[in-house]
Every structure is written in C-alpha cells, then in structure tokens.
Amino acid sequence: MFGLIKTWRALEARGIMGINRRNADYVLKYNKRSLYPVVDDKIITKERALAAGIHVPEMYGIIETEKQIDTLHEIIGGRSDFVIKPAQGAGGDGILVVADRFEDRYRTVSGKIISHEEIEHQVSSILTGLYSLGGHRDRALIEYRVTPDQIFKSISYEGVPDIRIIVLMGYPVMAMLRLPTRQSGGKANLHQGAIGVGVDLATGVTLRGTWLNRIISKHPDTTNSVDGVQLPTWDGFMKLAASCYELCGLGYIGVDMVLDQDKGPLILELNARPGLNIQIANDCGLTQRTHAIEAHLEALAKDGLSEDAEQRVKVAQGLFGHVPAY
Secondary structure, X not given: OHHHHHHHHHHHHOOOOOHHHHXXXXXXXXXXXXXXXXXXXXXXXHHHHHHXXXXXXXXXXXXXXXXXXXXXXXXXXXXXXXXXEEOOEOOOOOOEEEEEEEOOEEEEOOOOEEOHHHHHHHHHHHHOOOOEXXXXXXXXXXXXXXXXXXXXXXXXXXXXOEEEEEEEOOEEEEEEEEEOOOOOOOOOOHHHOOEEEEEOOOOOEEEEEEEOOEEEOEOOOOOOEOOOOEOOOHHHHHHHHHHHHHHHOOXXXXXXXXXXXXXXXXXXXXXXXXXXXXXXXXXXXHHHHHHHHHHHXXXXXXXXXXXXXXXXXXXXXXXHOOOOOO
C-alpha cells in the first residue's frame, strides 16, 4: 500500500491527472450537464458545426425509425462509399464503413462483401440503442467517408487516423494523433490497439508513440517511424479545436478531427469526458497545463479582457509548444 501511495504521489508531482481529478476539477466544474446532448449526439454536433460554418463530413441522411429504413436506398443513391454510424455511439462501436460497391453488394474497408439487407440490419440495431450511451434508442447517421491524407499512408493501417486535442475554456492544452493498427481492426481506438502519438502544439510535429502501454517509435504494421512527422495545416487544426468552445459551450472537451485528402481538416465529434491516455503519448501531465490556463484566465479577468480563438491558439502554443510560437 505504501508503495502505491508513493507511486501516486510521484505521478501527481509530475502533473499527471487521474480520473477523479478530471471529473471533479474539470468535467463537473466546466461542463454544464444541460449542454451534454450537444456533444453526446453526433447529429446535433454536426448541425451546430454547420450552422457555425465549421467543416465536418457531409451528412447524407438520418434514419430515426424502423419505417424510415425503407429510405436507405434513396439516401445512399449511387454513392459507392459512405459511413453509417450511431448518433450517440461511443468508442467506434456500431460504425459501418463502406468503401466500394461490388455488383449489387457493398465492400467494407476490411474487404468484407455485404448485402443491402445486412446494412439495413445494422441500421436497425443502431435504432434499438445497441451501441448508444446508456442503451437508449438512437438515430442512424449516413455521411461522407473520409479519405485520409496521403501523409498517413506510411504510418497507419487501413482506417482513418484522427487527431484529438484537449481544450480548456477554448485553449488547446494537449494533442495526440491516433493511428489505426491491424490489432485495432483499422479503428483509431487506443483501447482496441491503436497507437497514440503525442503532437507538439506549436509545430504540429509528432513526438513519441505509445502502443498497448509500451513506448514505440515505429508502427507495428508498416514499420515506419511515427515520430518526427509534420502534420499539415496544423494551425488550422488548432483553431478548429479552439473554436469548439463557442460551438458547444462546454469548457473541458476533447475535439476529434481528421485530415481528408480533398476537404482538409474536418471535425468528427466532441467528447465531454475525454480520456487521459493522451498524457502517456505526450510524456506529460495535463494538470500543470490546465493550471497554467486557469492562471491565464484569472489574469485576463482582472483586466476585464477576453481572447478569440486565434489568440487562444497563440497563447497555448507559446505556453506548451516545444518550440515557442511567439
């Protein structure tokens, strides 16, 4: 017991944030419960983003009832690729990604051939709440399939890599690139075996990687280095993440984004309870960074000042970047 206490104190001294502190000092303090639906429901998030002029994957259609499943043919139309996902799903469960058509059937990203009836069955399962938070009835969202930028080709296995940025009161505090692997089934989900790679907030250059609680420098499937990669349009990602504070009104969020080869940075979803593995990927604790932002906010409040998204990005890059932005 003494050893565990000593270890935890050592972690606290490094600013490592635990779940209890995250919940008590940040989630409960900065996130109004009434605003949770804005981030817990992907459709609401997408509609809010579109209204604010923020780029998201195009929405092809929504299915809310069993009766509406009959409209699936019309929604899909002649498209050869698309994504079907639960509006209130979590962890990537229930998402069906169709990459191509094969005669009168469909081919998923994993190469599996499925029928239209199987897709309808998946939609029906989504509606029953099989994949939703709390098991409540859900809605199915049919949207544009993201094609990852070519920069990820050598450091990712199938699927779509994504970027998560933790944002406190509109200030980005930590970033991570999540890379799918064979073990994760092509999903950018760390719990299923994806790689988490820290990202320098100032430059957008990847740092070290972590995979299955081990520090790595190369992707296990491609064997290419995951560190030292310059992510394109990094300032665009940072400004997008910072803008999500005004979008949802929640003060402590995880912003998940992707880089499409044609459409550039897109927001996938927001998370009101972002996980803490991002600290491992960055070899850095969140607490010291969040305290720095809170101190900055106090100083602004004393002077009666506030900052827009672009200013907040510059502050964060100056405070936390390995190479100061200003």
